[in-house]
Amino acid sequence: MSARWLFRRLFDLVFVMWFMATVIFFLLRVIPGDPVLMLLGMDQVSKEAVAILRTEFGLDQSLLSQYFLWLANIITGDFGVSLRSGIPVIDLVRSALSVTFVLAMFALLIGVALSIPLGIAAARRQGRMTDLALTTSALFGISTPSFVLALLGIYIFSVTLKWLPVAGYVPFLEDPLEALRHMVLPSIALGLVSAGILMRMMRRSVIDESGEEYVRTARAKGASEFKVFYGHIMRNALLPYMTLVGIEAGILLSGTVITESIFALPGLGRLMIENILHRDYPVVQAAVFVITAIYVLANFLIDFLYTVLDPRIKVK
Amino acid sequence: MIFKRFFQIRIHVLARLVVCGFAVITMLVGTAGPVLAQSPSQGGTLTVGMPETFKGFNPYVQIGRQGFNVAINVFDTLVTYGPDYVPKPLLATSWEQMDPRKWRFHLRKDVVFHDGTSFDAEAVKYSLERVREGRFGKNLKRVTEILVVDSNTIDIVLSEPFPVLPAVLTQQFASIVSPSAFEQLGVDKFSKQPVGSGPFRFDSQNSSGSVTLVRNEDYWRKDDNGNSYPYLDKVIYQIVPDRQTAALAMQAGDIDFNYEIPLPFVDSFRADPNIEVIETPTLGWFFIFLNTGKPPFADVHKRRAFQLAVDRESIVEAILLGDGVVALGPIAPSSWAYDSEIETKGFYGPKAEKKKAKAELEAGGGGFEFTMVYPAEDPFTGIAQAIHGQLGDIGIKVNLIGKDFGGALDDMVAGNYEALMMDWSGRIDEDLVFAPYFTTGGSSNFGNYSNQKVDDLINKAGSSSNLEERKQLYGEAQNLIVEDSPLIWINYPTDRKTMLINVIGYENVGDYRMRFHNVWKKN
Numbered sequence: 066m067s068a069r070w071l072f073r074r075l076f077d078l079v080f081v082m083w084f085m086a087t088v089i090f091f092l093l094r095v096i097p098g099d100p101v102l103m104l105l106g107m108d109q110v111s112k113e114a115v116a117i118l119r120t121e122f123g124l125d126q127s128l129l130s131q132y133f134l135w136l137a138n139i140i141t142g143d144f145g146v147s148l149r150s151g152i153p154v155i156d157l158v159r160s161a162l163s164v165t166f167v168l169a170m171f172a173l174l175i176g177v178a179l180s181i182p183l184g185i186a187a188a189r190r191q192g193r194m195t196d197l198a199l200t201t202s203a204l205f206g207i208s209t210p211s212f213v214l215a216l217l218g219i220y221i222f223s224v225t226l227k228w229l230p231v232a233g234y235v236p237f238l239e240d241p242l243e244a245l246r247h248m249v250l251p252s253i254a255l256g257l258v259s260a261g262i263l264m265r266m267m268r269r270s271v272i273d274e275s276g277e278e279y280v281r282t283a284r285a286k287g288a289s290e291f292k293v294f295y296g297h298i299m300r301n302a303l304l305p306y307m308t309l310v311g312i313e314a315g316i317l318l319s320g321t322v323i324t325e326s327i328f329a330l331p332g333l334g335r336l337m338i339e340n341i342l343h344r345d346y347p348v349v350q351a352a353v354f355v356i357t358a359i360y361v362l363a364n365f366l367i368d369f370l371y372t373v374l375d376p377r378i379k380v381k
Numbered sequence: 382m383i384f385k386r387f388f389q390i391r392i393h394v395l396a397r398l399v400v401c402g403f404a405v406i407t408m409l410v411g412t413a414g415p416v417l418a419q420s421p422s423q424g425g426t427l428t429v430g431m432p433e434t435f436k437g438f439n440p441y442v443q444i445g446r447q448g449f450n451v452a453i454n455v456f457d458t459l460v461t462y463g464p465d466y467v468p469k470p471l472l473a474t475s476w477e478q479m480d481p482r483k484w485r486f487h488l489r490k491d492v493v494f495h496d497g498t499s500f501d502a503e504a505v506k507y508s509l510e511r512v513r514e515g516r517f518g519k520n521l522k523r524v525t526e527i528l529v530v531d532s533n534t535i536d537i538v539l540s541e542p543f544p545v546l547p548a549v550l551t552q553q554f555a556s557i558v559s560p561s562a563f564e565q566l567g568v569d570k571f572s573k574q575p576v577g578s579g580p581f582r583f584d585s586q587n588s589s590g591s592v593t594l595v596r597n598e599d600y601w602r603k604d605d606n607g608n609s610y611p612y613l614d615k616v617i618y619q620i621v622p623d624r625q626t627a628a629l630a631m632q633a634g635d636i637d638f639n640y641e642i643p644l645p646f647v648d649s650f651r652a653d654p655n656i657e658v659i660e661t662p663t664l665g666w667f668f669i670f671l672n673t674g675k676p677p678f679a680d681v682h683k684r685r686a687f688q689l690a691v692d693r694e695s696i697v698e699a700i701l702l703g704d705g706v707v708a709l710g711p712i713a714p715s716s717w718a719y720d721s722e723i724e725t726k727g728f729y730g731p732k733a734e735k736k737k738a739k740a741e742l743e744a745g746g747g748g749f750e751f752t753m754v755y756p757a758e759d760p761f762t763g764i765a766q767a768i769h770g771q772l773g774d775i776g777i778k779v780n781l782i783g784k785d786f787g788g789a790l791d792d793m794v795a796g797n798y799e800a801l802m803m804d805w806s807g808r809i810d811e812d813l814v815f816a817p818y819f820t821t822g823g824s825s826n827f828g829n830y831s832n833q834k835v836d837d838l839i840n841k842a843g844s845s846s847n848l849e850e851r852k853q854l855y856g857e858a859q860n861l862i863v864e865d866s867p868l869i870w871i872n873y874p875t876d877r878k879t880m881l882i883n884v885i886g887y888e889n890v891g892d893y894r895m896r897f898h899n900v901w902k903k904n
Contacts, residue, residue: 072510098787102794104443109807110794111817112518151435160588185463216625224633231630232621234589249387287727302445302736339622376581 069206074368078361085097085357086139086350086370090132093346098147100124100344112262122148135350142267142352145347157336162355164234165325166174168315172370175256176263176313183260184306185299200268206261213252215327215332218219222250232329251328256322259313270302304374309369318363321332389853421608422885424616425902429895430627430636434590434620437572438583440513444572446806446893449553450640451592451618453894454558455495456577459486459505464661464890466717466809469549472500472557472578478846482544488533491601492679493581502529507560509537517554519824531634544846548810550847553894557814573661580611580898602898612886612901632880637902638880638887644702645759650879657882660875661891662706663815664713664807667764669753669800670793671868672828678799682745682867685728687800689738690775691768694731697872700763704877707731708870710863710894711814715873715891716856717848718811728863730789738775750774754792755802757783764871767804801827806893812843813857819862830867 088349101118102110119125121135139146146152167206187199223231235243274280275298283293320334333352426560438451459473472797473486507526513521518523526538537546539612549555562576575583580602581594593615602610603867613668619636621627624643632653642650650656671678671687693707709727712718715864727875729737742748757767762783769779784792792798817825835858842854862868876891888896 076833096788098783098790099791099794102788102790107790107803109826110860111519111788112794113824115794118516151572160860160875163748164589216629217630219626223635227633231633231635232623233591233619233635236588239587253650326625327626329589329619329623329626331620342622342785342787 074365076359078365080286081361082354082357086136087132089127089350089353090135090346090359092339092350094128097259098344100346103208103343104149114145139354141171143349147348148345148374149340149343149348150236154347158333158347158351159235161320161331161336161352163236164305164330165320165334166238166240167244167248168325168332169314169322171252171311172255172259173314175252176259177310179256180263180267184264185271187268188271188275192221196268198240200265201331203264206257206377207265208259210323211254211258211328215250215261215324216259218250218254219327224365230326234328234330247328251324251330254328255324259317263306263309263313266306267302270305271298272300274302298356298376299339305369307374308367315363318359382455386550392435401653403472417462419885419903420606421604421612421899421901423608423612423901423904424614424830425612425712425886425904426798427613427618427637427897427900427902428617428619428635429638429640430619430621430630431640432622432627434585434642435592435618436445438575438576439568440553440558441486441511441517442572443516449499450893450895451583451594452556452575452577452633453579454581454594454616454897455554455579455583456558457492458551458555458557460550462548462551462809462890464715466664466715466886468551472505473550473884476547476761478544479536482539484537484539484546485530486535486537487599487615488535490533492578494562494578495576495597496559496562496728498559498561500557500578501532502535504560507563508557509555511558511563512555515554516695518863519553520552520554542844542846544829544844545810545812548813551809552795567730581613585595587832590620598780598815599899604899610898612899613897616897631881634881637884638895641877644704645703647702647877656879657884659887659889660714660877661889662715662873663891663893664716664809665710665805665874666713666807666868667701667705667760667802667804667874668708669802669871669873670798670826671769671800671867671869672796673799673831673867674796675799677749677751678828680745682741683749683832685739685864686738686745686777688770688863688866689729689734689741690772690777691729691869691871692733693871696764696767700767701872701874704760705872705874708872710859710870711868711887712811712816712855712859713873714769715809716811717832718854720856722856723859728860728866733771733774735775742777748778749800750778750780752780752782752785753800753802754782754789754798756789757788758786761802761804796827796829800869802848807873807890811851812839815839815855815858816843819858821868828867830862830865833866835861835865877901 101115101122101124104118105114123131146153147157170305183199187196191195191309219231233247235247237244280293280297281296319338320332322334322338324330325335333356337349337352405903414825419433431447433447434572435448435712438448438452438455440456444452448523457472459471460468461471472489474489476484476486479485488505489500491738494500506529509527512518513524517629521831523541523543524537528536528538530536554582556577559576563571566574577894580600581605582597584595586592596611596614600764603670604610614831621630624641627636627639628642628646631639647658650658697703697705697707706714709723716780753765755761763803765781769781772779789801793803816839817823819826820839821831838854838858842851842858845851876889876893877888878887883901885901886899
């Protein structure tokens with residue numbers, strides 16, 4: 066890993082983040098809907114009230130001067146305050162990110178833990194009943210929207226059996242056991258969908274790699290089946306799988322609007338949707354900024370992991 | 382469904398008769414019989430499902446319905462109201478009009494704020510000054526001076542007669558705060574840690590946004606038996622953004638009380654023996670602004686044709702699943718100004734009047750086409766589609782444009798529409814409805830409606846202190862307005878609260894506010 070490579074990736078990161086931030090800044094202002102009107106609502110809206118608030122929020126200035134002011138502020142780490150609540154945006158994003166992070170990690174863990182063994186099992190019994198059953202279940206997992214799984218889970222485990230709470234969030238530091246209980250259903254609802262997607266990739270990769278010539282060579286050289294499978298096939302099959310895990314991690318970490326809403330988890334997805342609806346510009350801009358950073362960093366990490374899994378891949 | 386309601390009512394009546402019968406027998410037998418009236422038990426936690434995160438709790442800024450629902454249990458106001466919406470004492474024991482421009486309020490002497498400081502005239506002056514300089518200041522724009530007469534008396538001096546003042550002081554933006562806490566904490570902190578004199582103290586807000594209130598041990602209000610309010614130890618407002626989850630959480634017993642539930646759940650909740658549904662008509666409307674400032678609705682005949690062609694009864698039954706009451710004009714049946722004469726003599730009725738509508742259409746030059754903006758969410762979308770069909774029947778073509786709520790509000794304020802659907806929650810005094818919506822240049826008159834006669838009637842009613850006279854004047858104004866049809870009224874919606882059956886004592890006023898001082902939980 067050369068310094069030049071690192072520098073280039075860093076430059077990419079900054080460029081992509083700036084680009085996305087700029088796009089979202091102007092997009093938010095192009096779409097109809099005025100934060101001031103949303104704040105005032107039907108009960109208090111009047112032309113005078115609108116004018117006063119626009120000045121207070123600096124929305125009466127030109128678009129370009131608003132943009133440069135905002136850009137200058139984020140360089141100094143100041144993301145501003147929420148128009149609705151007056152709470153510093155950075156606090157809102159940080160607390161939402163911590164919720165989303167926990168949820169994403171649990172979901173990904175379930176996805177990976179299920180997809181690797183099941184994917185291998187399906188590939189090893191390709192074309193047989195086990196394969197058919199597993200791929201069908203995976204398809205079911207992918208095509209069932211997570212909100213269906215979520216509502217079904219709530220109905221069975223919370224309303225009927227009363228084993229788990231319906232919804233809500235408890236921070237881990239406050240009460241680890243309650244926190245876990247609250248995370249079970251949302252993680253499973255999300256994790257099963259990921260498991261479906263990842264399992265199909267695992268199965269495909271193993272099947273593809275098993276037919277490669279180096280596998281035949283290894284067997285011809287008398288390597289044990291264990292060594293052939295875990296030392297050769299799996300090592301290569303994991304490469305495309307890891308890429309997909311990275312993409313899944315990015316998706317999960319950028320917030321899952323529906324799951325977070327159903328389970329009342331105050332994560333990034335909910336923060337985004339609530340504030341887009343209220344046109345709370347500073348919050349949405351900061352949230353998009355963070356999500357972009359997560360994506361870019363996840364990609365960076367995957368690229369790095371490639372070099373570990375396959376030494377032939379060199380970073381240039 | 383009507384039959385089902387009918388039977389439910391019958392069962393209620395029967396149950397009441399049985400209970401009354403028992404009560405009479407108990408009285409006759411003497412004290413040896415069982416005590417039938419349930420005495421409230423102290424303690425317990427009430428968990429309330431709320432749909433959105435809170436913006437804060439400073440009553441002088443726009444904290445929305447969500448925030449005000451917490452505020453109403455933390456702060457008291459000088460004046461309050463019950464289901465009849467007539468002002469009645471709270472922190473003020475009485476008030477009188479010294480002259481048309483001066484009101485005197487006498488204050489309670491036994492009230493302390495949650496921080497231990499005393500409530501007095503200085504605190505009222507301080508709080509009302511904050512209202513005047515805050516975002517709701519325009520509601521008190523006629524106030525020129527607030528004078529402390531003595532520690533329990535305050536005078537409010539006005540620039541012009543304003544009989545509605547006591548009604549305005551019932552509103553949450555006129556909450557009385559602890560001046561010392563407000564000064565010490567500053568606006569930002571106070572908004573996160575509000576200090577009032579209400580039945581509950583603000584305890585905390587956790588990282589998921591949920592809020593906990595605890596019992597105010599020093600609260601001054603008592604029930605009829607001399608027990609101190611409130612009964613509950615704690616109220617927890619839990620954020621549950623998904624309404625279906627909130628409904629399921631109640632069925633699972635995780636939530637005791639729900640701020641609102643989706644319409645499709647209502648029937649199953651009514652049938653659930655563990656859940657009570659309380660429905661109270663509100664003063665608000667679902668309605669459509671017609672832009673009278675430009676074609677096609679500059680023409681009164683076209684507006685009237687629209688008004689007459691709408692079949693509200695079928696919209697309320699089919700789209701709103703029986704929610705609320707068909708609206709025949711701006712004055713809702715729960716208002717003191719309501720006159721039931723409108724039900725028989727109104728300009729239009731609950732059903733479409735196609736003949737009359739067609740006659741108006743002819744008078745206005747025949748069929749036409751217009752565009753209607755509506756918030757693309759439930760139940761607006763359904764209403765818009767129904768109206769599309771109903772107007773189509775008489776030869777009016779409606780082009781529908783669904784926007785998100787923000788987009789629709791933009792168009793409304795900019796006057797950038799021909800017809801635009803909205804809803805609002807109403808106001809407790811008709812002056813606060815008629816003046817903004819129907820006077821020329823009124824602050825909510827987004828359809829540019831203007832009628833000199835209507836202006837005169839509204840101004841006269843707004844400066845009169847005689848309730849009967851005001852009722853008559855608003856009635857006259859309503860008749861003129863409905864004939865001019867600057868708005869199309871659809872229904873007066875219902876404020877629907879659901880709770881587990883062990884939650885007792887809740888009174889639903891119909892103003893979307895939840896007051897918990899007299900609520901208790903049966904063990």
